[in-house]
Amino acid sequence: MSNFEKLIEIKNLHVSVAETEILKGINLSIGEGEVHAIMGPNGSGKSTLANVIAGRPGYSVTSGDIVYKGDSILKVAPEIRARAGIFLAFQYPVELPGVRTWQFLKAAIDAIRKGNGQEELKIRDFDKLLEEKRQLMEMDPDLVRRSVNEGFSGGEKKRNEILQLALLDPSLALLDETDSGLDIDALRIVSHGVNIFKSPEKSILIVTHYQRILDYITPDYVHVLVDGKIVRSGDSSLAMELEEKGYDWVKDGAGEEVHP
Amino acid sequence: MADQKVISRQTGVEDTQYKWGFEFDIESEVAPKGLNEGTVRFISAKKKEPDWLLKWRLKAFEHWVDQGDDASPKWAKLNFEDIDFQDIIYYAAPKSSDDAPKSLDDVDPEILEAFDKLGIPLHEQEKLSGVAIDAVLDSVSVATTYQDMLKEAGVIFCPISEAVQKYPDLVQKYLGSVVPYSDNFYATLNSAVFSDGSFCYVPPGVRCPIELMTYFRINEADSGQFERTLIIADEGSYVSYLEGCTAPMRKSHQLHAAVVELVALKDAEIKYSTLQNWYPGDKNGEGGVYNFVTKRGAARGENSKISWTQVETGSAITWKYPSVILQGDNSVGEFYSVALVNNYQQADTGTKMIHIGKNTKSTIIAKGISAGKAQSTYRGQVSILPGADNARNFTQCDSLLIGDECGAHTVPYIEVRNPTAKMGHEATTSKVNDDQLFYLQQRGIDLEESNYMIINGFCRGIFKELPFEFAMEASQLLRVSLEGTVG
Ligand SMILES: Nc1ncnc2c1ncn2[C@@H]1O[C@H](COP(=O)(O)OP(=O)(O)O)[C@@H](O)[C@H]1O
């Protein structure tokens, strides 16, 4: 058993970018094995929340705390958070010209292993693992020889994110709009990748504007984020209700926060 | 949280980070400081040179004196104090070289050990298998490996001083035929005082079976290094040649004014690769090598090809424009370059492609990386002369900036005197971007390694032009030179 109650606890988190407050007191706890979904209209602060958990520079946390595996991580460098098991699937995966995908993935897996006192993965073992995950994500074998995300289609980029999730096997997966821009086939593949990852030891936070990915990955909890605040929380039926009634429905009820 | 990701402006390579910065303890035979006719005669006598060569040196010296110090090139975008040419030692040889070594076994063990420390194991050839090395310490070649294999193929690869003795006709025919002694201030100086360097001749139809490498090192304090390299690829031959350079740390500046001449005859190809890692000076800009080099190749025959690849990370100042004169019809010239400057380093480098023959083709890909307060300039000239029907050139210049206090400049000169020419030019300037760094860090890779991976990626197109072992070393050099550029 772990020596912490919740994998991650976000406590009264206030975040600003350039003097503008974007997150206005977020409270959210995710236990091991739980799948949470954050839904909300564009600009409500969903990506900000995911990025701040991962430690992206450029945001100031003005008050509150993020406690991960029992410790505050606000002052911890992003690579250390990553090695501790926090993984962010990016809304907009970045292109790295000249950096081969293979080399990038090997460097990432070794950095995380070494951070956890393990040896670098032998090339043969790595290739085997990569091939297995590549097939899982139904990715073109040629892609791992190309520069990271360069010239990848939107769908290939998102699949590449989930390929990394599968390879790096973190404790907490933050999936930022992983479904956006995917056709139905790609959505199926990506969701399958996430469902394979899902287990009693893993926690997932799905950030999404639309409800449709939740048809494939069933959340235990759904939170609605509007203007930097969680205005409603509930079980997966909340997502259906939202889909039916639109965000205006919850905006009207803003203020009456409900916790699971 | 915010500012730890900003690429620092004040940091740079510490002295301790220049890993090649130890001095050899080898007593050297040194010419008195300063330059006059006597110095030229001294060098020539030391080398037991034939009269024609002494006369050529003296003509060069006379020309150098006549034109005066003011003739030193002023157009490069460089900033430095005038050089006192009388305060330089023009000849310094390790003592043991007086009876030049016949084979590796005769080489002073101390010298072998010194090269070993530099990562150039002259003895343990399995480490650099397939590479014949000519090691030049200060002004004198100390060891050439793999002689037997080369002899079998008919390839001549030896110190130029030895070639002057053994193959005087070849040397006399080609020396100064690409870079005449009157070419430019530093080439003239070099012609007067050059001490050693490598000579290579590949006979007709021979594909040189191994890579040839010359390893240069300046060791003596206050000494200049003026090596002269001459490579001739006869009809239908091929040779790949590599040069590597280091120097110990010095408070004062050291002058390196080399001349390299390449001649490719009909259907011949020369591939010339450089890893230049002369001491760049400390982080305040004190010391470092002035690297003022003239490199030029004549693609003289039909279908000949000359390809320059350079990775320049060292030197306080680099001033060099490896060029190709495309004389033969269908000849090809290529220039692939990475120039990295940090702290107060300055680089003004590029190429010249002079199209003379018909259907000649040149490709230029230059990558400049600037960090600290360093300045890097790409300066390139492409000339299409009237007879060069259907000439083609493609030029791509990419600059990458690290921090806000460095600079990158691109100065292309294009002269087209034949309407059938096809020219292409692309230039980009970018910064290592915070989103890229964060992406890598989010995957567990630390900031310094992330920065290195991005910059290494930026250089990948150039590194792949290098022979494999050299490409690994180039990556390694890049890593060391980048240490401390993020923080
Ligand atoms: N780096 C930034 N600089 C300025 N404004 C930002 C930045 N990041 C986010 N914002 C602003 O914060 C708000 C929330 O953005 P975001 O978290 O991306 O929302 P969502 O992901 O829910 O669409 C938006 O108004 C957006 O313009």
Ligand SMILES: [Mg+2]
């Ligand atoms: Mg978003």
